[in-house]
Amino acid sequence: MSFQSYPTQKRVIEFLQTAIRQDRVAHGYLFYGPKGTYKREMALEFAKAINCEQSQLDPCDECLTCKQIQSGNHPDVLVIEPDGNVIKMEQIKQLQHRFRYQSAEGMTRVVILDSADQMRMETANTLLKFLEEPISPMLAILITEQEKSIVQTVRSRCQMVRFVEPSWLEQAKMWQAHGIDPPMNYVLAQCSQEFEQFEMDSEELERIFRHVIDWSQLLVSKQSIAIIAIQEPWFQELIQKKQVTLILDFLMIWLRYVSRLAIGMADENMADFIQQGSTQAKRTTQSVCAKMMEQVMITRKLVARPELSNQSLIEQFVIRLQKDAPSDWTKLGYN
Template sequence: MSFQSYKAQKRVIEFLQTAIKQDRVAHGYLFYGPKCAYKREIAIEFAKVVNCEKGQLDPCDECPTCMQIQSGNHPDVVVIEPDGNVIKMEQIKQLQHRFRYQSAPGMTRVVILDSADRMRIETANTLLKFLEEPTSSMLAILITEQEKSIVQTVRSRCQTVRFVEPSWLELAKRWQVHGIQPPMNYVLAQCSYEFEQLEMDSDELEKIFRHVIEWSQLLVSKQSTAIVTIQEPWFQEMIQKKQVTLVLDFLMIWLRYVSRLTIRMSDENMVDFIQQGRNIAKRTTQNACAKMMEQVMITRKLVARPELSDQSLIEQLVIQLQKDAPSDWTKLGYS
């Protein structure tokens, strides 16, 4: 890969290349923006280009240094991500210990902290030791979705770099590069997932999506058997694998598509599913789809809370979708 592979972030790349060209690379950067905006990928490319043996504005991907960094095996380039739910103090201390030793000649040490907002305040303060006493041979890149989710003391020591959200078509191409074929690459482009989060191929993903379509037919027609679907093997497997969010995202995407079909708007990227979509659209309205999507969004947010049961939330969603009146989840104990 190279910088040129991320055309959606043209301004970011130009900014970073200008810093390299003018020999004004900062000691700390804060990359922030939407989840699927290539922040981590561009951080890796940046680590390569500041260390590339050919000294270009784009990594060559051929020299031993570029190849080692890309494979994650270079001793002077470290990626830290949450261990469980947080970046732990021990991870930062291990980094400090590792960087006590002399780097390879001519190397700029790079530490990339993915999901940097998931540090407790004491961990962030330990990290400050890297940022307050920078050396000419170290670069820290913090990655987050919201700029202000990083504590001010850390944020003030970094140059902030805003990433924009790529289009669905750009994201679809990215998924196809990872082996996810049409139409599922386009479906996944509408979700907030990284490739590493989904250990399924195109066929497996399409099978789940078609299950969701069948489930939606029961939900739209308010059939009592909709709740029985939750007990089916495919759904139980998704619950056990903690992938209920994927089911809900697929349901949201499908309802959005059906909503468009109710007003005779189609989508050429979803042509494989158009007949099923039209059949469901005949039995609902755009307004009804909007109300269903609202309930799915509420459930999607609640699923992220570890103290709540995924299965109970899905069962409650089905019950709410079968009601005509808007529901108040707070009255059900889901505040």
């Protein structure tokens, strides 16, 4: 990989490369923006670029340093993410212990804090003090989707770098570059899935998507066997792998597609599914699709809570649809 592997973030790339070219790399950066905008990937590319043995604006990916950073094995580049729900003080102490000696000559140490908003005030202040008194040249990259949740004392010492959400077509090209062929690259572009967490190929993805299409037809028609479908092997396999979010993402995409077809708005990128979509569009309305999508959104958020059973949440989701129950956002703690 290299900066050029992320063409949807051209402005970010230009900004970071200008800092390298002018030898004006700051001590701290705050990468912020929506989920799925490659903030973590770009942080690693930046770490490679400033330490690449070829001294290029774009990492070479061939030298030992680039390879070690990419594989997560470089001793002077550390990624910290929440342990449970927060970044703990102990993790910062481990960082201090790991970086207590001088780094190799010419090496800029990099610490990447993913989900940096999940850091309490005391932990943030300890991190700040450590970063302001480095033994060797050091760079901190904080990553967040909620930049205003970062402690002000930390935020004020970072250069803000905003990541914009790319279009579906731009994301589809990225997925294709990662080995996912049409039309599933376009479907995935509309999902919340990320490259580093994904191991399925195009054929497997399309198989699952078509299963979801069949399930959707049962849900729309409120057939009682819709809840039995949850016990099918493909569904149970994804539940066991904790990939229920993929099912819900696929269902949301499909319902949105059907809703648009119902008013005569086709999508050429989904042409492989036009027959099933048109059939379902004739049997439903935009209003019905909208209500179902709202239930999907609520369930999608509930599934993210580790204390809740995915199996039970999906069963409750089907029951609510069959009973035409109103959407209950209070389940998420909203008023």
